[in-house]
Amino acid sequence: xxxxxxxxxxxxxxxxxxxxxxxxxxxxxxxxxxxxxxxxxxxxxxxxxxxxxxxxxxxxxxxxxxxxxxxxxxxxxxxxxxxxxxxxxxxxxxxxxxxxxxxxxxxxxxxxxxxxxxxxxxxxxxxxxxxxxxxxxxxxxxxxxxxxxxxxxxxxxx
Numbered sequence: 001x002x003x004x005x006x007x008x009x010x011x012x013x014x015x016x017x018x019x020x021x022x023x024x025x026x027x028x029x030x031x032x033x034x035x036x037x038x039x040x041x042x043x044x045x046x047x048x049x050x051x052x053x054x055x056x057x058x059x060x061x062x063x064x065x066x067x068x069x070x071x072x073x074x075x076x077x078x079x080x081x082x083x084x085x086x087x088x089x090x091x092x093x094x095x096x097x098x099x100x101x102x103x104x105x106x107x108x109x110x111x112x113x114x115x116x117x118x119x120x121x122x123x124x125x126x127x128x129x130x131x132x133x134x135x136x137x138x139x140x141x142x143x144x145x146x147x148x149x150x151x152x153x154x155x156x157x158x
Contacts (some may be wrong), residue, residue: 010097015079015090025095026079027066028071028122032094035106035135036064038145063106066092072115072123085109100139106126106131108123 013032014023040059049055055112083090093105112128 006098007094008097012095014093014095015083016092025078026068026070026076028073029068030071031069032066033068034064034066035104035131036066037135038062038064042110061134063108063133063135065111066094066106066108066129066131068125068127068129070125070127072117072125077113077115077125080125081113083126083129084113086149088104092129102133105138106135107133 001078006151008031011029011032013029015026016022017024039061041056042059044057057147068080087109089107089109091105091107093103096102106129108128108129108131111130113121113125115125117123
């Protein structure tokens, strides 16, 4: 049996630009981690719970966070820093390089925007975005954001 795994190379991170009505690619992203979805549980154990085991029911789901590691470029840092300084929810999406162009779209707020550097290393930033609401997963055939045949522009607005 051969693997169907894909390389992360070619993954793109976009931010919706309200002014131009387009998705803008954010350059020099080196890794994307998340959304880190979680679900709370509510403990409902009673004195007569079977076998003395704890019982739980599902609670609220959380979209979690998306962590971006990036090489410092002024344009991408300016965008993420402006989002950090803003109280306005932004639209973001991650597009994976699989044959269906699987896309995870979410809304969120930049909650961390630190810069990092050291002797002999590059300047980098590690941005954290807190997701608000439900992250949505699309593929190229499921009605979500789709790219044009050149792979450069977005047709569908959030």
